[in-house]
Amino acid sequence: MAPAIETYNLTKTYGELIAVDRLSTKVEQGEIFGLLGPNGAGKTTVISMLSTILKPTDGSAKVNGFDIVSQPDDVRKSIGIVFQEPSVDDELTGLENLQLHSMWYGVPRDIRRGRIGEVLTLVGLEDRKNDLVKTYSGGMRRRLELGRGLVHRPKVLFLDEPTLGLDPQTRDQIWKYIANLAENEDMTIVLTTHYMEEAEELCDRVAIIDQGKIVVLDTVEALKRSIGGDFVCLRIAKPNTDAFTNLDYVKKAEISDDMLVLTVENASEHLQEILDIAGKADYIAIRPSSLNDVFLHFTGREIRDETGEGGVFQRIMRAEARR
Amino acid sequence: MSSWEAIYGIWLREAKVFAREKSRIITSLFTPLLWIFGFGGGLGPNVSVKELNYQIFIYPGILAMSILFNSVFFGVYIVWDRKIDILKEILVAPISRTVIFVGKVLGGITDSMIQGTIMLLIGIVLGISFTAGATALVLLFLLVLAAGLVSVGLILGSVLTSPESFGSIVSFLVFPLFFFSGALFPLENLPPWLALITYIDPVTYGVDGIRGVLLGTSRFPLIVDFSALSLFTLTMIWVGTFAFKRMQ
Numbered sequence: 229m230a231p232a233i234e235t236y237n238l239t240k241t242y243g244e245l246i247a248v249d250r251l252s253t254k255v256e257q258g259e260i261f262g263l264l265g266p267n268g269a270g271k272t273t274v275i276s277m278l279s280t281i282l283k284p285t286d287g288s289a290k291v292n293g294f295d296i297v298s299q300p301d302d303v304r305k306s307i308g309i310v311f312q313e314p315s316v317d318d319e320l321t322g323l324e325n326l327q328l329h330s331m332w333y334g335v336p337r338d339i340r341r342g343r344i345g346e347v348l349t350l351v352g353l354e355d356r357k358n359d360l361v362k363t364y365s366g367g368m369r370r371r372l373e374l375g376r377g378l379v380h381r382p383k384v385l386f387l388d389e390p391t392l393g394l395d396p397q398t399r400d401q402i403w404k405y406i407a408n409l410a411e412n413e414d415m416t417i418v419l420t421t422h423y424m425e426e427a428e429e430l431c432d433r434v435a436i437i438d439q440g441k442i443v444v445l446d447t448v449e450a451l452k453r454s455i456g457g458d459f460v461c462l463r464i465a466k467p468n469t470d471a472f473t474n475l476d477y478v479k480k481a482e483i484s485d486d487m488l489v490l491t492v493e494n495a496s497e498h499l500q501e502i503l504d505i506a507g508k509a510d511y512i513a514i515r516p517s518s519l520n521d522v523f524l525h526f527t528g529r530e531i532r533d534e535t536g537e538g539g540v541f542q543r544i545m546r547a548e549a550r551r
Numbered sequence: 552m553s554s555w556e557a558i559y560g561i562w563l564r565e566a567k568v569f570a571r572e573k574s575r576i577i578t579s580l581f582t583p584l585l586w587i588f589g590f591g592g593g594l595g596p597n598v599s600v601k602e603l604n605y606q607i608f609i610y611p612g613i614l615a616m617s618i619l620f621n622s623v624f625f626g627v628y629i630v631w632d633r634k635i636d637i638l639k640e641i642l643v644a645p646i647s648r649t650v651i652f653v654g655k656v657l658g659g660i661t662d663s664m665i666q667g668t669i670m671l672l673i674g675i676v677l678g679i680s681f682t683a684g685a686t687a688l689v690l691l692f693l694l695v696l697a698a699g700l701v702s703v704g705l706i707l708g709s710v711l712t713s714p715e716s717f718g719s720i721v722s723f724l725v726f727p728l729f730f731f732s733g734a735l736f737p738l739e740n741l742p743p744w745l746a747l748i749t750y751i752d753p754v755t756y757g758v759d760g761i762r763g764v765l766l767g768t769s770r771f772p773l774i775v776d777f778s779a780l781s782l783f784t785l786t787m788i789w790v791g792t793f794a795f796k797r798m799q
Binding site for chain 1: 568
């Protein structure tokens with residue numbers, strides 16, 4: 229089966245600035261592929277090039293087998309896109325937005341009504357379809373945009389920060405819709421996000437992208453495994469890393485601010501042994517590794533916008549200090 | 552086939568938005584009415600041009616002006632569409648830029664022609680006699696004028712990124728187009744420099760043609776007016792399709 233998307237040295241520069249730097253990767257059919265990275269990493273630029281909004285400076289890419297530079301119309305017909313910024317028409321009703329979209333994407337007239345009905349049910353806007361979009365909440369607009377991206381049954385759906393700025397409840401709802409789509413509609417989904425939870429929740433594979441380059445690409449599980457496991461943090465009388473470094477399940481041992489911090493494979497299984505060696509501890513914390521730790525591990529920086537705040541140890545310490 | 556559907560879709564969006572913003576019709580009628588009643592109404596009883604009451608004399612010019620302002624300013628909506636990000640949805644759709652341009656032009660023409668029709672009714676109030684033939688000819692002139700000027704507005708809208716800059720550049724353009732079109736004065740006996748400018752102004756041919764049809768007095772034969780106006784409009788449509796092709 230041919231991949232849904234292939235890129236070859238895809239590059240976009242703005243003068244001196246390299247937004248996307250020789251990106252070469254493949255997205256398989258039917259997967260949910262995540263582009264995870266901080267703001268300004270080049271995620272939106274990648275999506276804009278793949279959806280033919282931007283022309284690459286160099287390199288090329290194929291979407292559904294069509295070249296993004298020489299066959300833009302074929303690419304456009306076979307993709308759906310939900311932009312980062314809301315792009316539904318406020319002055320029209322939800323239904324009208326979907327009807328116009330169907331006309332522009334050439335959805336045949338005889339199946340249009342049925343298709344729009346299905347989509348409205350899927351995103352739960354059936355009873356609000358005749359209201360002007362300006363009366364919708366942020367979450368409803370997002371759902372409408374998601375629905376609009378689906379009306380013409382694209383083979384590949386691009387979602388650019390699909391839950392940016394939404395409250396947690398709405399976000400969960402959107403996640404449910406997206407997961408449901410991938411499962412039941414046989415669609416390839418490429419999403420960008422700077423929320424690690426989002427990538428963890430939804431994506432089959434995640435490419436961590438930083439400064440226009442893919443730093444690492446794998447399944448969420450494999451990425452987490454690649455940094456060694458979970459974190460165990462102990463406050464003991466005389467912290468000493470030597471006793472732990474020869475244990476095969478301890479990948480890393482460090483002392484940070486009088487705390488002993490261990491990176492442990494399957495921490496919950498080995499906790500007793502660790503405690504036996506460590507002796508009496510007056511504080512113990514276990515934290516499963518997250519994609520943020522993966523990002524930190526590969527780039528040396530945090531993915532969140534809080535800069536200069538250090539790593540996981542400091543955060544555990546700060547949480548402790550607040551008690 | 553699907554191109555027609557897409558053009559219809561683009562037009563439909565403009566028409567729906569226009570129909571919902573009724574205040575737009577009222578506010579854009581205000582300036583022409585001010586000219587007819589505030590300016591022409593005052594001068595009319597005292598001044599006559601070519602043996603016509605001045606208010607009646609300027610009516611064709613004000614009719615053309617209402618089309619001029621409305622049509623060129625229509626281009627601002629594409630600037631807004633871009634600013635609030637709804638233009639992207641259309642630009643990324645699998646339709647050609649020509650289709651988008653044509654749909655937008657038709658949308659702008661619709662706005663302007665509704666405006667023009669209301670202005671015709673005001674002409675009846677002024678006592679101008681409209682035969683069926685004259686009405687059809689005037690509407691034809693207004694249509695061609697609107698098509699050309701909407702294209703001008705869209706061309707500007709495709710290159711300008713802020714509504715503010717659009718506003719200032721357009722005022723810079725529409726006021727000279729209006730004042731030098733002979734809307735407020737006859738084209739005869741002008742000093743050569745002014746005559747030259749009026750001949751360059753495409754709106755001149757719209758005003759002159761309509762004046763010929765409605766009042767029976769014009770500088771050029773009707774066919775010359777219509778040909779010059781059509782040439783302008785076709786050129787602008789041609790340029791417009793290019794402008795849209797290179798629009799980001």
